[in-house]
Amino acid sequence: MPLQISSRGGDGITVPYGPIFDGVRKNSGFSDVRGRPDLAAQIAEGGTSKALGNLLVRAARENVYFSLGCDLGDHQELESPAGQRQVAGGYIQVAAINYSDATTDQYDEFGKAMASELRNLRKRAHSFHWRIELVGTWVKFCLPSEPAVTSPSMWIWFFAAARTKEKALASRESLIGAISDVFHMPKVTSTLLVDLHRER
Numbered sequence: 001m002p003l004q005i006s007s008r009g010g011d012g013i014t015v016p017y018g019p020i021f022d023g024v025r026k027n028s029g030f031s032d033v034r035g036r037p038d039l040a041a042q043i044a045e046g047g048t049s050k051a052l053g054n055l056l057v058r059a060a061r062e063n064v065y066f067s068l069g070c071d072l073g074d075h076q077e078l079e080s081p082a083g084q085r086q087v088a089g090g091y092i093q094v095a096a097i098n099y100s101d102a103t104t105d106q107y108d109e110f111g112k113a114m115a116s117e118l119r120n121l122r123k124r125a126h127s128f129h130w131r132i133e134l135v136g137t138w139v140k141f142c143l144p145s146e147p148a149v150t151s152p153s154m155w156i157w158f159f160a161a162a163r164t165k166e167k168a169l170a171s172r173e174s175l176i177g178a179i180s181d182v183f184h185m186p187k188v189t190s191t192l193l194v195d196l197h198r199e200r
Contacts, residue, residue, distance in 0.1 A: 004131045007111055012138035012150075013093075015068055030069060032143065034097060037061040045070045045090075051176035055092065058180060064189045068093040068139060068153060072172075074165060084129050084161035088168040092179075095153040096192040099141060107136050107152045109191040114156070117182040128171045129161040132179070 016030040033040040033056070040046070040060035046053030049072055056067055072090035080087075096102035111134045118132060135155035142148045158179060160171035182188055 007115065007134045007136070012140065013068070014140040014142060016143065017069075032066075033060045034066045035060065035063045040067070043067075043070070045072055048072060049090075049173060049176060051173045051180065052090070052092070055176060055180040055183065058184060059094070062184060062189070063097055065094045065096050065192050068095055074168060077161070080161065083163045086163065086165045086168040087159050087161045088165070088172040089157065089159035090172070090176075091155055091157045093137075093153055093155045094183075095139060095141075095151065099139075099151045099153075100147070100149045102151060102192060104136070104152050106191055107154055110154060110188065111136065113185075113188045113191050114154075114182060117185050117188060118178070128174065130171070130175050131159040131161070132175075133157040 016032070018029045031039060031043055033043070037057045037060040040056040041053065043053070043056050046056045052070060052072065056070070059065065059067060070090065070092040072088075074086070074088040077085055077087055096106070114134060133156075135157060137153055137155055138150055139153045140148070140150050156179060158172070158175050160168055160175045162168040162171050
């Protein structure tokens with residue numbers, strides 16, 4: 001199957017946070033790039049992937065939701081078929097711009113819309129082996145000059161498998177490009193647009 005999508009819940013984080021470098025993660029820490037594509041272009045993780053860099057800048061420019069963190073990596077899965085043993089993956093975690101007003105129901109709809117539009121891209125996946133995991137998780141926001149609040153977010157994990165590392169990396173670029181396109185479809189963005197005038 002060229003594209004697999006799954007959903008689940010996960011543990012929460014606190015934002016902002018500092019750099020995280022260990023045997024698995026190479027995360028440079030949180031950068032507040034809301035409405036600042038110039039700053040989004042400087043995120044270190046985007047420098048190693050043109051597709052991820054473009055996604056981060058595009059999200060900052062459109063300002064519907066913002067990145068809480070992202071990372072990239074690669075590994076081997078020796079138990080997989082020979083053509084899928086090299087895996088290049090990563091994640092991006094996003095929250096609504098008006099994060100304190102967004103609800104879990106909205107993120108549920110966001111996940112459903114993402115999955116629906118991604119499934120429409122099966123032809124784009126053609127011979128690739130892609131896997132996407134949508135993980136809803138809570139975030140404790142402690143941003144400067146803003147009230148502390150715990151609100152939902154969405155982690156999008158992505159994996160591209162191929163015979164060689166080079167092919168896996170190229171496939172991941174195509175996958176991130178597909179995710180970026182889906183991110184900005186009206187059917188998807190509309191789910192996290194908060195009506196600030198709704199009754200409390």
